[in-house]
Every structure is written in structure tokens, then in C-alpha cells.
Amino acid sequence: MPHYAATGIDLHVHTTASDGTLSPREVVNLALQLGLEALGITDHDSVAGIDEAQAAASSLGLLIIPGLELSIDTEGSEIHLLGYLLDHHYEPLTTTLKALREERLERVEEMVGILNQMGYPIRLTRVMELAGKGSAGRLHVARCLVEIGAVESVKEAFAKLLGREGPAYVPRYKLPVEGAIELINSSGGIPILAHPGLLEDDGLVTELCEQGIAGLEVYHPEHTKEQSTCYRELCERKGLLITGGSDYHGPGAKEGAHLGAKGINRSELARLYQSKGLELSISGQNY
Numbered sequence: 001m002p003h004y005a006a007t008g009i010d011l012h013v014h015t016t017a018s019d020g021t022l023s024p025r026e027v028v029n030l031a032l033q034l035g036l037e038a039l040g041i042t043d044h045d046s047v048a049g050i051d052e053a054q055a056a057a058s059s060l061g062l063l064i065i066p067g068l069e070l071s072i073d074t075e076g077s078e079i080h081l082l083g084y085l086l087d088h089h090y091e092p093l094t095t096t097l098k099a100l101r102e103e104r105l106e107r108v109e110e111m112v113g114i115l116n117q118m119g120y121p122i123r124l125t126r127v128m129e130l131a132g133k134g135s136a137g138r139l140h141v142a143r144c145l146v147e148i149g150a151v152e153s154v155k156e157a158f159a160k161l162l163g164r165e166g167p168a169y170v171p172r173y174k175l176p177v178e179g180a181i182e183l184i185n186s187s188g189g190i191p192i193l194a195h196p197g198l199l200e201d202d203g204l205v206t207e208l209c210e211q212g213i214a215g216l217e218v219y220h221p222e223h224t225k226e227q228s229t230c231y232r233e234l235c236e237r238k239g240l241l242i243t244g245g246s247d248y249h250g251p252g253a254k255e256g257a258h259l260g261a262k263g264i265n266r267s268e269l270a271r272l273y274q275s276k277g278l279e280l281s282i283s284g285q286n287y
């Protein structure tokens with residue numbers, strides 16, 4: 001058993017449906033071992049892990065909240081938008097996500113091409129193997145670079161080669177912010193700005209709130225205590241919803257981001273449900 005404290009409701013979890021290293025079933029089993037009561041499954045541009053997680057958790061007392069995490073490239077930064085409680089079988093949603101994943105694949109091919117030209121002998125097939133069933137992305141290219149010994153760590157791969165200023169950086173298809181918010185809304189979901197602290201631009205955070213974001217991910221492993229306090233106060237002032245989660249990617253994937261490391265309480269989760277006219281029920285109790 002892991003020896004860290006886990007919070008009961010973790011709303012930011014990745015699985016092998018994107019770049020996490022545990023399958024939805026394995027994540028559910030770990031959550032049950034840790035005694036968590038609710039998980040938000042939020043894979044990058046994918047809802048493919050939700051059904052498996054729900055099937056694995058059903059009747060075991062763990063609530064699975066359907067979600068996703070969309071990436072949006074803007075001038076100078078990448079915005080991540082979480083969507084919760086959406087209808088993950090809604091066809092326009094699954095069709096758009098498929099197009100985004102295909103584009104993601106073309107981007108990986110392009111990055112591998114650039115790196116090969118630069119003399120790094122990484123293979124596309126290996127990148128795809130590392131991605132497994134999930135959508136291949138920069139993280140898998142980075143892991144490949146670590147594997148061949150070109151860099152010491154994923155972090156170094158981003159700093160030297162794959163980051164926004166790096167020589168092998170390839171920009172992504174621009175799903176506009178409004179389009180992403182609309183996609184989540186039309187799927188019946190709640191659009192939430194993921195880890196606003198990582199944007200390092202509070203002006204942009206305010207702007208996004210005006211564009212129709214319903215809430216902020218206040219609690220995240222990479223937020224300082226001060227940032228969490230500041231975003232919580234902003235949510236309270238503006239009547240925005242509060243979410244939080246560990247951004248879990250598997251054992252040891254990111255320091256401090258173990259399952260359940262961050263999260264929210266039951267009343268915060270109940271507000272999310274109420275905003276959709278739904279009632280939250282945990283362990284037979286209604287909120």
C-alpha cells in the first residue's frame with residue numbers, strides 16, 4: 001500500500017486511453033485500494049477509457065465521473081480544458097476527438113522526422129508502442145529520447161528539444177477556445193479550466209472566464225498553496241465551480257502527482273452535479 005495521504009475525490013486522472021500508464025481498470029483498482037470514493041477520468045482528447053472504468057467500478061462503491069481534457073494551442077501557450085459529466089457517447093464529440101487524435105499522430109510523425117534529421121535515431125513505431133492504446137504525443141517522443149539515452153529525463157527532452165522554444169517543436173491544430181467550450185457544452189458537459197496556475201497569466205484566466213468557462217481547477221499538484229487560495233477566492237467572487245485532482249499519469253510518472261494527491265470535497269462535487277440539475281449520491285447518501 002502506498003504510504004501517502006489520499007483525498008477521497010480526485011477529478012483529474014489519465015489512463016492508457018491517453019498518456020497514462022495504467023489501464024482504466026488498474027486505476028479503478030488502485031483507487032479502491034486507497035479508499036477513494038470518486039474519480040474523474042480525464043484523458044487527453046479521448047473518452048475511450050470511461051466505459052471500462054465505469055464497468056470496473058460498478059457496484060464497488062467508487063463513483064466514476066465521465067470527463068476529458070482538451071488541449072488548445074493559443075499564441076504563446078497551451079490551454080487545457082477539462083469537461084465533466086458529459087455524454088461520452090455523443091457522436092459529434094467522438095467524431096471531433098477522432099479528428100484531433102489523427103492530427104496528433106501527424107504531429108508526432110513530423111517531430112520524429114525532425115529529430116531523425118537532427119541525428120536522434122528514434123523510431124515512430126517505438127513511439128507508437130510507448131503510447132499503447134492511447135493517443136501518441138510529445139510525452140511519448142520524450143520517453144523514446146530517454147530510452148535511447150539522448151537525454152537523461154523527460155523533463156530534459158522538453159527543455160532541450162520538444163518544448164515550445166525547442167528545435168523539434170511542432171505546433172498543434174488550433175481547436176479554438178470557443179470551439180472547445182462549445183464542444184463540451186453541446187456534449188452536456190461542464191467546461192473547466194485545467195491547472196490555471198501553469199498558464200502563468202492571470203489576465204488570460206480572467207479572459208477565459210468571460211468566454212464561458214464554468215469553473216477552475218483550483219487544486220493541482222503543481223499549484224502553490226497561494227495559487228490555490230487565490231483561485232478559490234476568484235471562484236467564490238465570480239460564482240465559478242471549483243474542481244481539483246492529481247493529474248495522475250501512473251506510478252512515478254510525475255513527482256507529487258500520486259492518485260488522490262489532490263482533490264475536492266463532497267460539497268464541491270455536489271455543486272458540479274447541481275449545476276447540471278443532477279443529484280450526487282455517494283455511499284447511499286444524497287447531496
Ligand SMILES: [Zn+2]
Pocket residue numbers: 069080194195
Ligand atoms: Zn493538463
Ligand SMILES: [Zn+2]
Pocket residue numbers: 012014069247
Ligand atoms: Zn491532465
